[in-house]
Amino acid sequence: MTDPALEFLCEALSNYPGKRLLIADEHLDSTLLLSLKAMENLTLLSNRFDVHQAATANNIPCIFNDMDLTETDTTYDVIAYRVSKEKAIVHHVINQSAQHLNPKGCLLMCGFKNEGIKTYISKAEQYFGCKADVSKGERQLKLAELHPVQLDEPLDDRDYQAIIVIGEQRQHELLSKPGQYGWNKIDKGSEQLISAFAEHVEQTEPPSTLLDLGCGYGYLSVMAWALGVKHIVATDNNAAALASCRQNIQRHNIDAEVIADDCAGGIHHQYDAVLCNPPFHKGFDTEKDLTEKFLRSARNHLKNDGVAFVVVNQFIPVETLAPAFFKSTELVFRDKSFKVFKLSS
Ligand SMILES: C[S@@+](CC[C@H](N)C(=O)[O-])C[C@H]1O[C@@H](n2cnc3c(N)ncnc32)[C@H](O)[C@@H]1O
Structure with missing residues (x-):
């Protein structure tokens, strides 16, 4: 069964022009991956090797690493992210995405209420210095569009990269x-x-x-x-x-x-x-x-x-x-x- 939050996010992403980055973890299944083949100017970044393998086999550009956006050495018009299960990753991705957006670019972030999406949105608003544009989906799903204006202190990502x-x-x-x-x-x-x-x-x-x-x-x-x-x-x-x-x-x-x-x-x-x-x-x-x-x-x-x-x-x-x-x-x-x-x- 496809994850409804990621499906909702991908549908929204298809309506945004320009260079798109979708951050994908274990929520991405093969059905949804196949539907992404038709999306132009799309790159995936995944910390899961099976997602990377499947994307590459379907000619979708995909970077495999530990959620390190610096490896993409480019900036995007839209970065789409369905929140992960672990708070440290979510904070790390929010922090990084602000650094990898074009001047008018935005972060699209999606998740369910019981995953803490409301808190993640308000934390991202604080960090980006902006007000999110939030739309709702079924079962208390929320999708936020955030444009960085003036960056505040990065969120606490528990020093994500440190071993x-x-x-x-x-x-x-x-x-x-x-x-x-x-x-x-x-x-x-x-x-x-x-x-x-x-x-x-x-x-x-x-x-x-x-x-x-x-x-x-x-x-x-x-x-x-x-x-x-x-x-x-x-x-x-x-x-x-x-x-x-x-x-x-x-x-x-x-x-x-x-x-x-x-x-x-x-x-x-x-x-x-x-x-x-x-x-x-x-x-x-x-x-x-x-x-x-x-x-x-x-x-x-x-x-x-x-x-x-x-x-x-x-x-x-x-x-x-x-x-x-x-x-x-x-x-x-x-x-x-x-x-x-x-x-x-
Ligand atoms: C219960 S943890 C065990 C980790 C470690 N061996 C230990 O004993 O502490 C299961 C591990 O399987 C890995 N895993 C999940 N799906 C996998 C897959 N398809 N191929 C290889 N490893 C996978 C997870 O990333 C995780 O590290």
């Missing part, structure tokens, strides 16, 4: 940044996965090669390295995740590659082990489809005698989905929140 230390485990500091889900904490499920993997390593020996599928800032990679894995490939769809994972790899001198990809679709190697804490929702994909996609990828990237460790929320039915891909599905940990599975082919 900072967020914790430490097994004597290894962990670095991360905003722009990814749960960026400033160690995921409890991933901690359980590492405990199970550590037990496995104690009983056997550290695998030589490992794929960290959906690596985030690289927690699983750093821990696997601390446990003696020799070479790691870490991959994710999100630009902020990839940037922070690269920093962790560098900080700890890990023998690793960090690759932007959609569920490792472009990685054609097999590994002794795969570690994965899959996302359980993306835009409008169902949990089941997404879990299956990650399980299939884990299997395809595993050597025949390899082993995969996967952690999921307790309501995700890996025990019924995994046997389609793996010969053995072993539940190695369970509590009221998470389940960890050891899967082998």
Whole structure:
């Protein structure tokens, strides 16, 4: 199902002349993307690799980065933005857009009431020194047109670009940044996965090669390295995740590659082990489809005698989905929140 806010925004955007930039994150689905093919003078900027891949395949110019408008080295007549889920990104995009508009250009910003659109509009008004022209859509949807007049103090974006230390485990500091889900904490499920993997390593020996599928800032990679894995490939769809994972790899001198990809679709190697804490929702994909996609990828990237460790929320039915891909599905940990599975082919 297409996101009504983004659809509303794109409809409005089609009526604006001149150079257009659409900032797109996970809300953009393939149906809406196809409808953008007809829009002239349009560039996309996305922090999601799958959006970038699909746009490029449809000949829509698209920049893939961590919401960094400076890389576009141009200015626009209109920048359109459907607000993201995370406040730091929204503030960062509002701040940046003011710097990348032509003198008479405008920011079009859209979102629902329960996403805080009203507050975002008044903050942007304050920063731009202007009064927004606001129109309403169904289900308390708001679309604002803002023209910068006199810029005030930028909004607090929690120093969006900065990569900072967020914790430490097994004597290894962990670095991360905003722009990814749960960026400033160690995921409890991933901690359980590492405990199970550590037990496995104690009983056997550290695998030589490992794929960290959906690596985030690289927690699983750093821990696997601390446990003696020799070479790691870490991959994710999100630009902020990839940037922070690269920093962790560098900080700890890990023998690793960090690759932007959609569920490792472009990685054609097999590994002794795969570690994965899959996302359980993306835009409008169902949990089941997404879990299956990650399980299939884990299997395809595993050597025949390899082993995969996967952690999921307790309501995700890996025990019924995994046997389609793996010969053995072993539940190695369970509590009221998470389940960890050891899967082998
Ligand atoms: C629950 S987080 C786990 C992050 C990290 N591995 C950890 O354990 O802390 C899921 C990760 O999957 C990534 N992801 C979501 N969709 C993806 C896709 N299609 N391909 C690759 N990674 C994806 C997200 O960006 C996020 O970093």
